Amino acid sequence: PAVAAQPLTPSMNGQAATITLKQTFEAAWARQPEARAAGSRHDALAARREVADSWLAEPPSVDLSYKTDQLNSDRGSREYEAGLAMPLWLPGERAGLRTLAEAESTALNSRLTAARLRTAGEVRAAWWAVAMARIDLAAAESRRQNAERLAADVARRVSAGDLSRADGHQAAAAVAGSVVEVARARGTLAEASQLLRMLTGLPATGLEFGHPESTPNTAVEAMHPLLRETADRVETARRARALAGVQSRANPELQLATTRERPTAGEDYSQTITLGMRIPFGSDNRQRARLATATADEIEAEGQLVVEGERIEAGIEAARLREEAARARLVAAEQRVRLASESRAFFEKSFRLGETDLPTRLRIELEASESEREAARARIELAAAVSALRQAMGLLPE
DSSP: OOOOOOOOSOGGGGOOOOOOHHHHHHHHHHHHHHHHOOOHHHHHHHHHHHHHHSSSSSOOOEEEEEOTTTTOOOOOOEEEEEEEEEEEOOOHHHHHHHHHHHHHHHHHHHHHHHHHHHHHHHHHHHHHHHHHHHOOOOHHHHHHHHHHHHHHHHHHHHTSSOOOHHHHHHHHHHHHHHHHHHHHHHHHHHHHHHHHHHSSEEEEEEESSSSSSOOSSSSOOOOOHHHHHHHHHHHHHHHHHHHHHOOSSSSOEEEEEEEESSTTEEEEEEEEEEEEEEEEOOOOHHHHHHHHHHHHHHHHHHHHHHHHHHHHHHHHHHHHHHHHHHHHHHHHHHHHHHHHHHHHHHHHHHTTTOOOOOOHHHHHHHHHHHHHHHHHHHHHHHHHHHHHHHHTTTTTOO
């Protein structure tokens, strides 16, 4: 069942909340380096796919040469040569590079999705920290107001001689203690708000805490983004190893050249065409190093895939248990609020009639205020637990 969409905190200065958790997350993601560099990375992968679609392994090169005997015998010997060298693919290299480029493109998309999820986790933690700090501040303000009202009542009764000056001092001390709590709560809220602002660039005002995320009923069918990221890394490493296996040497070159020459001055120029093939020898050490590195990357990625799967399963189970515990705490906290409110009304009446002393009245007031604060915190804790469960299951803010 979904968490009840009840107000979790009062509006600040009557301002309507307009910023949702999803909007906050999108603002934070737009500031992340991964998001800013995503376009350039896609362009780079597109260029690699174009290379794989080319007929040549590398761009062709042109060789130009000129031979003369002007500096020695000067018999008029001249020779002009122009050649074109075209690097060719090794067998299976072009197909391997194409599949590797496709795997890298898929891995980039999954990596960006995983980065979005990690950013969502940071935003969710900061978001509910602000919500909790606001609840604590609202509770501290309420306690201060109640303490001030009680202190004013005690002061009147001290003046009338119904209570002693010691009672007046106790009531004043309760007011001072509540003021301290308000100041501490304001500091905590300022710190939490600053952290959220650092993540999103948005001011921590106008935030909508009244509509928490819904509890997912069943396990998500799609693969977890973090698991998908690791799986795509495994596939990329596997294809990189396959490509390293066929790149046993440097690329051969098809050479086409034309030569125009004359032996001596006065003779006619003759022209020849040369067609050749340049085949470099392979290097066992270099090939073995590339293949070993690619194999190590594949083994490492496969091991990480197993570890990541276990970690995700454990995280989801822990988040479910936390959500169930938070729901039980909320039920107990709300029951405590009802009992504390009734007790407050009983003792407030008996204190006015002089049947209850001030220490007891202060204790009951403190218990009632604390129960209200704990109930409000329990609502936030449940909403945060649901949010953590969605995070563990790989779901982005909604």
